[in-house]
Amino acid sequence: MVEDSLSSNAEFLSGWEMVVGLEVHCELKTRTKLFCGCMNAFGQEPNTSICPVCLGLPGSLPVINEHAVELAIRIGLALNCRVDESIFHRKNYFYPDMPKDYQISQYEKAINENGYLELPLSKKRVRIERAHIEEDTGKTTHVGGDGGRIHGAVHSLVDYNRAGIPLVEIVSAPDLRSAEEAREYVSELRSILVASGASDGKMEEGSLRVDANVSVRRSGSREFGTRCEIKNLNSLRSLGRAIAYEAERQVELIESGQVVVQQTRHWNEDQGVTTAMRSKEEAYDYRYFPEPDLVPLCPSKEWVSEIGSRIGLLPADRRKRLTSLFEGVESGSTFDQIVTVVGLGLDELVVGAVEGGADPRLALARAANEVAANMVNQANLSVEAFGELIKMESAGQLSATQAKTVLGKMLESGYRPQEVAASLGFEALDTAVLEALIDQVISTSPKEWERFSSGEDQLTGFFVGQVMKLSKGRADGKVVTAALHSRRA
Amino acid sequence: MPESISRKEVKHVASLAKLALSDEEELMYTDQLAAILDHARDIMALDTAKFAPTAHPLELNNVFRSDVEKASLDRDEVLSQAPASQDGRFVVPRILGEAP
Incomplete structure (x- = not known):
């Protein structure tokens, strides 16, 4: 039905409106787990970061990691939430990913409530209902059957390294109205x-x-339709595709006289469809009750404001800082580039280069295009080296094409622009050489030169092209244009 | 006064807790749980408007530990306690449903 066609989705849904709310689970960057001193690290050998607490052995007791609470509060403040007293609950369920048979979470009183997030491009404010602390579960792998799926599995293997890793679950209000908005929300x-x-x-x-x-729901309707929860969204791309697919599925059901059944659905990335999850008990009864082993969290105002002062520059302020380098760009392609650069965390690169004297527009464009396309190697690029490259390009020592090539090699190798340019033979054309090339072009196209000299500016491109060709791409278009115009005068 | 808990509810709670109860046990636990719930009902009859809700019997809050690593357990020793293990992981019976 839908194959990567978010734009056709809008047409399909004409007369309909989709309503989307997102639950985002975020692993906190602590050294240790939420309730014990086991290491919080990705990609370790299975079951090497486990202890009596995260294995739920009898007699073990949880003690909360102070840094995890601080990071949760940072999230709350960054999302404009009210940070307040909170307590923990046990969420009881029977599944081997949690050896205690319950997950410690926050239920009636979350540490962060009632915040919001502003989407930079659609300028929309999305309400955040809550952002609470909970522990992550272990990882199960299904063995036998095909491809590790549950269907046909003979048995399952469990790794508890992830059990007890601190999470914050951020729950948005159902304020999103398209797959694009959902992607923009997650990205921001x-x-x-x-x-x-x-x-x-x-x-x-x-x-x-x-x-x-x-x-x-029908456009203009205020009531909510029956919702489905989609799981297994591992990338922004999956998120957008799954939401578009699911909305179409529901519209098709209703238009053919059927009803939407409230259920949890699994996104299948390969087939591009959502399917109902097979489950023994669809209606869970979690029997939440207060966790007797943990006392309440009561962050003092002083502590919260101290934490607030430790939060670095947030994306909105980072965009403002970049925007201030230009004049009047609240939207348009420069603003899009600013959003991209901040979204990828490349803004320090641009700001640093500009502080070092590089041209803002060129620095922004190279970061938003060439660097953004090569994020895997971004760590190889220093602010200084990037700034030098931009200055070389501005000064006409490198043509635009050459600058892009040099930047690509810098990202791969970590070398300085001068070194890369020299190794590629990209040396700036000597003025005398350039003038000689221009002489050569004039002598082979005297008629065109006469017309250009008498003011036919549309021939500029022709002459620049000819000079570029003779220089084998080493000449800089802007420098050639300037030279041609000064010759004419 | 209606019964504070029905036998059906006791069956449901037992099945959520994966407990297989005999008929006698069901009756016994229904009586015992009803007694506890009746006691809770007595307490609920008291006027507590003047008291703030208590989240924990201890007058303590913010009990923290610092984010410092401690040695984890030896994997082989842990897995030797499990009924079965494979590739460094616990083996559990085939799971019917997805995680809740």
């Missing part, structure tokens, strides 16, 4: 979590996991 939330130092935000490693609640 991710930047906020990374900028505040609370999480590394790596969706591919499961540090950020998203569940989407999707329903549809």
Whole structure:
């Protein structure tokens, strides 16, 4: 039905409106787990970071990690929440990913409530209902059957390294109205979590996991339709595709006279469909009750404001800082580039380069395009080296094409721009050489030159092209244009 | 006064807790749980408007530990206590439903 066609989704849904709320689980960047001193690290050998507390052995008691609470408060403040007294509850369920048979979470009183997040591009305010602390569960792998899926599995294997890792679950109000808005929300939330130092935000490693609640209703209707919760959304791409698919599925059901059944659905990335999860008990009864082993969290006002002062610059302020380098860019392509650069955490690179004397517009464009396309190697690029490259390009020592090539090599190797340019033979054309090339072009196209000299500016491109060709791409277009115009005068 | 807990509810709670109860046990626990709930009902009849809700019997809050690593357990020793293990992981019976 839907194959990567978010734009056709809008047409399909004409007369309908989708309503989306997101639950984002974010792993906190602590050294140790939430309730014990086992290491919080990704990719360790299975079951090497476990102890009596995270294995739920009898007699063990949880003690909360102060730094996890601080990071949770940073998230709350960054999302404009009210940070207040909170307590922990046990969420009881029977499943081997949690050896205690309950997960410690926050139920009636969450540490952060009633906040909001502003979407930078659609300029929309999305309400945050709560952002509470809970522990992560272990990881189960299904053995036998095909491809590790539950169907046909012979048995399951459990690794408890992840059990007890501190999480904050951020629950939005059902304020999102399209797959694009949902993607923009997660992308902005991710930047906020990374900028505040609370999480590394790596969706591919499961540090950020998203569940989407999707329903549809007739345009103009105020009532909510029956919603489905979609799980297994491991990337922004999956999130957008799954929401678009699910909304269409629900509209098709209703238009064909059927009803939407409230259920949890699994996104299948390969087939591009959501399917109902097979489950023994669909209606869970978690029997929440207060966790007797933990006392309440009562962060003092002083502590909260001290934590607030430790939060770094948040994305909105980072965008403002970049915007201030230009004049009047609240929207348009420069603003889009600013959003991209801040979203990828490349703004320090641009600001640093500009502080070092580089041209803001060029620095922003190179960061938003060339650097953004090569994020895996971004760590190889220093602010200084990037600034030098931009200055070389501005000064005409490198043409735009050459600058892009040099930047690509710098990202791969970590070398300085001068070194890369020299190794590629990208030396700036000597003025005398350039003038000689221009002479050569004039002598082969005397008629065109006469017309250009008498003011036909549309021939500029022709001459620049000819000179570029003779120089084998080494000449800088802007420098050639300037030289041609000064010759004419 | 209606019964504070029905036998059906006791069956439900037992099944959530994965307990297999005999008929006699069901009756016995229904009586015992009803006595506890009746006691709670007596307490609920008191006027507590003047008191703030208590989240914990101890007058303590903010009990923290610092974010410092401690040695984890030896994996082989832990897995030797499990009924079965494979590739460094616990083996559990085939799971019917997805995680709640």
